[in-house]
Amino acid sequence: MTPFDPEKMIVLGRVSSVYGVKGWVKVYSYTEPMDRILDYGQWMLNQNGQWNLVTVDKGRSHGKGMVAHFEGCDDREIAKQYCGAEIAVPRDRLPELPEGEFYWFELEGLTVVNLDGVNFGKVDYMMSAGPGNDVLVVKGGADSIDRQERLIPYVPDVYVMDVDLDIGRILVDWDPEF
Structure with missing residues (x-):
């Protein structure tokens, strides 16, 4: 240990x-x-x-x-x-993950921004909506477009375009109206 x-x-x-x-x-x-x-x-x-x-x-x-x-x-x-x-x-002690894969705890607290630069807030937590259906629970704050909570499917290359742990950001293809 x-x-x-x-x-x-x-x-x-x-x-x-x-x-x-x-x-x-x-x-x-x-x-x-x-x-x-x-x-x-x-x-x-x-x-x-x-x-x-x-x-x-x-x-x-x-x-x-x-x-x-x-x-x-x-x-x-x-x-x-x-x-x-x-x-x-x-x-x-956790196993190393392949490139492009992340543990949920690594995503919590990251800022979520869409392709147009709209800040939705931070990942409050992750949840599972069934096998293979992980969801980012994003809460808006003082720096975001609003204080709304958004549920964004964690689907790489469809909704989640990039995760950058070094700068603390997740880039998403997501409409602010959703």
Whole structure:
């Protein structure tokens, strides 16, 4: 595990509840596919600013979610302490993406501008509208054309023309009237 720096932690999911009586927990994973969260082996759990390192010694898909077991946690009452915790790993443990692909967290906060230079605001967050249908949720602010919230499909070369992380901008082919 890389040295701990809370500023470099990337949230991959959360512990939602206990599962069974032998210390297992239910996990809501933000990774794609969802069981990729188990590949990390060690997680940093954040509850109200308190960070704890846990080692995942077992895990599997379960229904529409995941269940996991932490090393040394063999009792339901002990597992309860982890409920509600965010699951994070250091940014440098994430796999490198191919050129032109981005993690959602990298897009959040970027300014969205159309081909005519109209500033729509910043990406507040990303959401999924089904498999392969990611959406930029853009909120207008003081520097934008208006304070409207816009949902812009994240479709490269159709609506999203360029993403430049260095200057913090996403160039879109999007009409201000939409």
